[in-house]
Amino acid sequence: MTKKSGLFDVDFSLITKELTTTIKGEEVTTARYKHFSEALGTIVNQMEVSCYRPRTIKDYNTVLMNFSKSTGVTFLEDITVETIYSWLDSMQVVNQTKLTRLKVLKSFLGKCFNNGWLSLNFWQLINVKVDKKVKKGAKPNDIAILVSLIDKSTFIGLRDVTAILTMYKTGICINTLGQ
Known part of the structure; x- marks a missing residue:
């Protein structure tokens, strides 16, 4: 059986050295230092x-610009982990707000990681x-x-009372009960 040579055949002998040096880490050919503002814009x-809501994008932009200004990144x-913790420590807000802002930063860093701009997901x-x-x-009195107060003479009233009593006695979630 002979191998045919075709129009779409690729000669790998030229790229082998480049590929092995990149794998060994001897040479980094990608743009290593990505500007924060450029990454945020992208x-x-x-x-x-992707059709995110304008409010989501605005909040995303606001939190990340605040992060950049307050940390000097x-x-x-x-x-780094240290810059993130120092940013969180500098906020004079409740922990729920810190958590919300951290989620935005983690989402951004995850997108940067997926785009290949960061090599580790340390966050x-x-x-x-x-x-x-x-x-x-x-x-029980409640x-x-x-x-x-519910009219049990109608189907809807009887259904609602049954659902309420079932949830109260068993602890089943309303979503599970509805299914």
Whole structure:
């Protein structure tokens, strides 16, 4: 069986040296230092093309420009775990707001990583602990009052009372009950 030579055959002997040196790390041919503002502009354009809401894009831009100004970051490579923590520490806001802003920064860095501008995703382990408010449970008397206010002579009323009592007695989620 002989191999035919065709129009689309590629001679790999020319690229082999370039490929091996890149794999060994001897030579870096990509644009290593990406400007933060350039990366942000590209990401915002990608978000616009992907039909993100204008409010989301505006908030994204605001948080990231604030990050750049307060940390003095000019290149993506300047961003480290220390700069992120110092930025979070400099904020005089509640932890929920810090968490929201951190999510925006992590999303941005993830997009930069996916675009090939960052080689490590070091930001994954950074987190802000937020105390979640525990909702007070309903008392049997509260359920009795609610059930007494619903008209059980109609199908919808009977359905609602059944759902309320099932959720209260079993703890099942409303979404699961609806399915």
